[in-house]
Amino acid sequence: MENPTTQSRLLGEPHDVRRALQLLGELLTDSAATTESPESFIWRALGAPPTSLACESINTTAWAGVSLSAALNDLILKFEPTLGPAVSDQAPTWTQVRIDDETLSLPAATAAHFPAGTVAEIPVVIQIERNEYGDYDWDLRIFADPTRRADAREVLDELSRTAIEEKNFYRGRVVAVDLGLTLQWKIIDRPALRRDDLIIKPDVWSELDLNISALTDRAEVMRERGFSTRRGVLLAGPPGVGKSAIARVIAGELVGDFTVIIVDARAGASALRAVYRETERFGPTLVVLEDVDLYLGDRRRGDGGSALADFLAVMDGAEEYEEVLTIASTNDPAALDAAAVRSARFDSIITLGYPDQADRARILRRYLAGLDVDLDIEAIAAMLPDNVSGADLREIVRRALLAHGTDLTTERIRQVIKEGRWQPEPLQGSYL
Numbered sequence: 001m002e003n004p005t006t007q008s009r010l011l012g013e014p015h016d017v018r019r020a021l022q023l024l025g026e027l028l029t030d031s032a033a034t035t036e037s038p039e040s041f042i043w044r045a046l047g048a049p050p051t052s053l054a055c056e057s058i059n060t061t062a063w064a065g066v067s068l069s070a071a072l073n074d075l076i077l078k079f080e081p082t083l084g085p086a087v088s089d090q091a092p093t094w095t096q097v098r099i100d101d102e103t104l105s106l107p108a109a110t111a112a113h114f115p116a117g118t119v120a121e122i123p124v125v126i127q128i129e130r131n132e133y134g135d136y137d138w139d140l141r142i143f144a145d146p147t148r149r150a151d152a153r154e155v156l157d158e159l160s161r162t163a164i165e166e167k168n169f170y171r172g173r174v175v176a177v178d179l180g181l182t183l184q185w186k187i188i189d190r191p192a193l194r195r196d197d198l199i200i201k202p203d204v205w206s207e208l209d210l211n212i213s214a215l216t217d218r219a220e221v222m223r224e225r226g227f228s229t230r231r232g233v234l235l236a237g238p239p240g241v242g243k244s245a246i247a248r249v250i251a252g253e254l255v256g257d258f259t260v261i262i263v264d265a266r267a268g269a270s271a272l273r274a275v276y277r278e279t280e281r282f283g284p285t286l287v288v289l290e291d292v293d294l295y296l297g298d299r300r301r302g303d304g305g306s307a308l309a310d311f312l313a314v315m316d317g318a319e320e321y322e323e324v325l326t327i328a329s330t331n332d333p334a335a336l337d338a339a340a341v342r343s344a345r346f347d348s349i350i351t352l353g354y355p356d357q358a359d360r361a362r363i364l365r366r367y368l369a370g371l372d373v374d375l376d377i378e379a380i381a382a383m384l385p386d387n388v389s390g391a392d393l394r395e396i397v398r399r400a401l402l403a404h405g406t407d408l409t410t411e412r413i414r415q416v417i418k419e420g421r422w423q424p425e426p427l428q429g430s431y432l
């Protein structure tokens with residue numbers, strides 16, 4: 001009885017049609033809001049289009065961006081602002097960053113509307129955006145009324161201060177940089193290896209110490225006399241003689257006072273400049289460049305590409321990186337460009353050779369230490385050829401332990417050596 005009346009009233013009367021259209025309009029506006037553009041978000045928040053506002057902005061390196069994002073994240077947690085997009089057609093985006101045992105969830109492409117009386121007297125929109133390509137740098141922008149640009153500037157300065165003073169996660173740590181699908185950097189444990197663990201000629205350590213002192217004991221003297229506190233050491237020698245191990249020992253000694261950045265060959269080839277730019281906020285920094293021969297080719301052979309140009313720029317003073325000690329390693333110094341090796345780039349070139357017979361015995365003893373066995377280690381060392389590396393010796397001991405457990409005899413180790421499988425050989429024939 002009542003239904004037809006209701007229906008006719010809803011649809012029949014001009015007033016109701018208008019209301020329906022209005023609802024439809026609101027619906028459409030709402031759905032438009034869920035695909036909101038960065039511009040319309042700012043417009044709605046601050047009541048004016050972005051082009052008529054003031055924007056204070058900063059561009060940071062990849063790691064500095066993580067700090068800045070963490071500082072912004074604190075403000076977001078504290079004031080719970082309305083969030084919106086910073087990139088067209090993309091929801092506010094957060095990224096996971098692992099710091100020690102903690103995983104931080106940080107804004108990576110997000111806009112936040114802070115009302116008046118929260119981060120500033122006036123309302124502001126803060127946008128943060130991590131660039132997914134190139135150097136993985138970050139942009140942070142603060143939009144505000146153009147007559148109150150100073151207020152926006154203050155917010156930015158405060159964010160930068162918090163980032164450096166409270167969120168400088170990588171400072172004083174060991175960070176490994178490598179290239180997977182994207183550039184990866186992760187904090188790793190302080191290397192446990194000590195000088196005593198390696199059998200290395202003492203003059204290698206004293207030469208390293210001399211270069212390290214330019215950034216430690218002698219830093220003041222050097223600065224006063226106008227000498228640079230940037231140093232570069234090249235460790236050259238065949239594979240397996242302990243170049244990487246030496247760099248790790250030094251890293252373990254310096255970390256804390258120093259920030260340590262270990263760069264593998266693939267990351268070095270693509271991101272050398274980006275890595276050196278990071279060093280500015282880290283205090284004294286040790287940069288370990290592994291196997292530079294893989295990417296600093298020889299120009300005469302035509303394979304010294306942009307990585308070489310980047311290397312020359314960061315090592316040469318065209319870009320000023322003070323308080324940076326670089327320890328690079330190469331298996332093949334002849335493959336390096338003459339310009340890369342010139343003394344201004346490397347203050348010191350340390351050549352490591354294969355261990356002599358006495359050192360072979362010492363290294364074997366080192367890896368057999370703690371085993372209750374009676375071995376003629378001198379005889380074992382004497383039967384090995386001259387081009388046996390520390391890594392080879394370790395592998396011989398490892399294979400002997402795998403084959404015989406701790407029940408080792410001189411004869412059994414001799415047998416392992418004779419089999420020759422401890423020495424990596426090129427594969428023969430087809431295994432497919």
Ligand SMILES: Nc1ncnc2c1ncn2[C@@H]1O[C@H](COP(=O)(O)OP(=O)(O)O)[C@@H](O)[C@H]1O
Pocket residue numbers: 197198199200237238239240241242243244245246329355363366389390391392394
């Ligand atoms: N002189 C050495 N004394 C003791 N161990 C060594 C020595 N040289 C190499 N090793 C062992 O071999 C491993 C691999 O050596 P590594 O430092 O990677 O060689 P490189 O970087 O010169 O190719 C080291 O971690 C260490 O265990």
Ligand SMILES: [Mg+2]
Pocket residue numbers: 243244245290291329
């Ligand atoms: Mg190495």
